[in-house]
Amino acid sequence: MPGPRRLPSRSELDVWRDFIETTEVLRTQIGGRLQHDTGLSTGDYSVLLALSEAPDRRLRSSELAAGVGWERSRLSHHLARMERRDLITREGHATDSRGAVVVLAPAGAAAFQAATVPHLRAVRELFVDALTPAQLAAAGEIATALRRHLDSSA
Amino acid sequence: MPGPRRLPSRSELDVWRDFIETTEVLRTQIGGRLQHDTGLSTGDYSVLLALSEAPDRRLRSSELAAGVGWERSRLSHHLARMERRDLITREGHATDSRGAVVVLAPAGAAAFQAATVPHLRAVRELFVDALTPAQLAAAGEIATALRRHLDSSA
DNA sequence: CTCCTATGATTGACACGTCAACCACAGGGG
DNA sequence: CCCCTGTGGTTGACGTGTCAATCATAGGAG
Numbered sequence: 296m297p298g299p300r301r302l303p304s305r306s307e308l309d310v311w312r313d314f315i316e317t318t319e320v321l322r323t324q325i326g327g328r329l330q331h332d333t334g335l336s337t338g339d340y341s342v343l344l345a346l347s348e349a350p351d352r353r354l355r356s357s358e359l360a361a362g363v364g365w366e367r368s369r370l371s372h373h374l375a376r377m378e379r380r381d382l383i384t385r386e387g388h389a390t391d392s393r394g395a396v397v398v399l400a401p402a403g404a405a406a407f408q409a410a411t412v413p414h415l416r417a418v419r420e421l422f423v424d425a426l427t428p429a430q431l432a433a434a435g436e437i438a439t440a441l442r443r444h445l446d447s448s449a
Numbered sequence: 450m451p452g453p454r455r456l457p458s459r460s461e462l463d464v465w466r467d468f469i470e471t472t473e474v475l476r477t478q479i480g481g482r483l484q485h486d487t488g489l490s491t492g493d494y495s496v497l498l499a500l501s502e503a504p505d506r507r508l509r510s511s512e513l514a515a516g517v518g519w520e521r522s523r524l525s526h527h528l529a530r531m532e533r534r535d536l537i538t539r540e541g542h543a544t545d546s547r548g549a550v551v552v553l554a555p556a557g558a559a560a561f562q563a564a565t566v567p568h569l570r571a572v573r574e575l576f577v578d579a580l581t582p583a584q585l586a587a588a589g590e591i592a593t594a595l596r597r598h599l600d601s602s603a
Numbered sequence: 604c605t606c607c608t609a610t611g612a613t614t615g616a617c618a619c620g621t622c623a624a625c626c627a628c629a630g631g632g633g
Numbered sequence: 634c635c636c637c638t639g640t641g642g643t644t645g646a647c648g649t650g651t652c653a654a655t656c657a658t659a660g661g662a663g
Contacts, residue, residue, distance in 0.1 A: 302569045307577050310589040314576075315479075316518065317592040318472040320599055325469075338649075357611060364470065369650060371613055376648070393611045393658050415456045422468075423461050424454075425598030426591065433587040435464040437580065438471040444579030445474055492619075511641065523620060525643055530618070547628050547641045607662080614655075625644075
């Protein structure tokens, strides 16, 4: 056990840079297409997806935050913007006066409906179609390994 | 060849979501550590790295943009913020009066020096150490395949 | 019942990114 | 020489994300 572990080698660093930059470009492209085709951001899409699948198309704010994996502060800012555009509305919680309930608005449901096929098509074109089945499986395993490692060191 | 190709299957979509969310968490964690340990953002780091490697520690704005892979507008905003913090300075170009030259400032060089080891350590801990050598190689190949596909459909 | 702490959520300040508009100058045709 | 188009770069507006501070209420200890 040497004390401070080694730094990444040149080839490891090359993989890192290539990997992180490419995933960033991928995210930007997918987001840009979604924005262009439907007027929704990927954040909007995640929120609308979670609400669409929720019973009664409504969720308590903290449940929604857990569902999309965001901090409450981020969700609060995003919901404020979505409310301004009439995609969602907010109500008080019946039994816990601290709570807020987020409700899918008609315009939000419509926007989500219109967005889902174009978005899934973009995912296929830019991600699934770029990889062989073996690479796709490997991508899944890499994501799982990274996630487990991140969770354990948090 | 059926006309409109199929949408992603359930398992393909699961991989997509896992992959894109995990890489985002990874990016956020690395950026957060860098910010916390050194006061630099990953953007700052990229710019300072490019300038450190440039002859005379100075680059024309458009070359710097190409080097870090950013749009000119993004670079301009970022340089304005970095100039405010005395990490870089900007000068006019000698022969092309339209041009701007970005110069690494002493504080920028010092901040970069201080940041490199902690940053590389974080990359090793959160990325390299999470993967087997085979997975690391696969990650490189996946990035290459995605990048090529993105370039061709742009 | 009265504090006391923990939790749900919002806010303000600020960094970051994109888009479109803009300004200034370079480098030619005429 | 004059215009005209293209290029280098900046700016403003706005959406997005993080952090720290704030506020109100829930829920339990005493």
